[in-house]
């Protein structure tokens with residue numbers, strides 16, 4: 504599956520590096536209630552690859568994704584996305600960077616209930632200055648390719664969990680971001696749709712200058728990985744690729 508052609512209004516950064524976090528610490532709460540979700544997370548992802556992140560519930564996966572996406576302010580450490588150091592950017596610049604270059608599929612979908620499906624998917628394009636007409640046409644086309652043709656004018660509450668998840672995926676891909684970040688993209692999907700979505704995400708990941716990072720508990724997704732990062736208790740505890748990844752996959756069929 505290919506994606507719609509790139510809007511000329513969405514410029515890509517000129518650097519070709521991947522995504523790196525160094526020693527990232529993130530706490531929530533204060534005093535006795537303070538908990539550390541990340542305790543020095545060192546993570547890296549290269550362009551042209553599909554990265555899976557696995558680990559037990561509560562180990563910090565969603566927190567790490569939110570830091571990389573710039574939606575959560577962290578306490579300590581360095582974050583770099585395609586050569587742009589997020590530490591050095593003010594809030595407005597991080598928002599602008601995310602708007603142009605990052606697509607995020609949230610664990611809870613985060614669709615806007617008062618908007619139709621096509622309006623939900625159009626949001627990233629409108630934020631990037633694409634006209635409403637063009638945005639809705641591109642959004643409707645992508646929804647069609649994700650099996651939601653004819654439902655464009657429905658609202659999210661009129662859909663099943665799996666259908667809502669596909670709308671969230673369309674919204675994350677429609678502006679052709681360089682980095683797509685997904686928190687459990689296949690959890691609510693049946694087997695066949697899950698594989699279609701992973702094929703689509705793998706196609707996006709392996710394009711030059713792009714990358715996809717997926718948090719997953721779903722062993723059906725493992726076969727798509729170019730690199731698999733394990734997390735434990737707020738840290739990256741292991742990275743598998745090449746022969747080591749193949750061996751891991753052969754034990755998880």
Ligand SMILES: Nc1ncnc2c1ncn2[C@@H]1O[C@H](COP(=O)(O)OP(=O)(O)OP(=O)(O)O)[C@@H](O)[C@H]1O
Pocket residue numbers: 531532538539540558559560561562563564565566567610
């Ligand atoms: N907004 C928040 N306020 C307080 N604590 C939080 C908040 N978000 C996360 N945490 C805590 O940080 C830790 C890591 O949470 P996180 O959501 O990153 O885990 P996760 O690995 O994504 O888990 P899951 O697989 O269940 O989604 C947990 O102990 C969680 O309770």
Ligand SMILES: [Mg+2]
Pocket residue numbers: 564565566610686
């Ligand atoms: Mg999570």
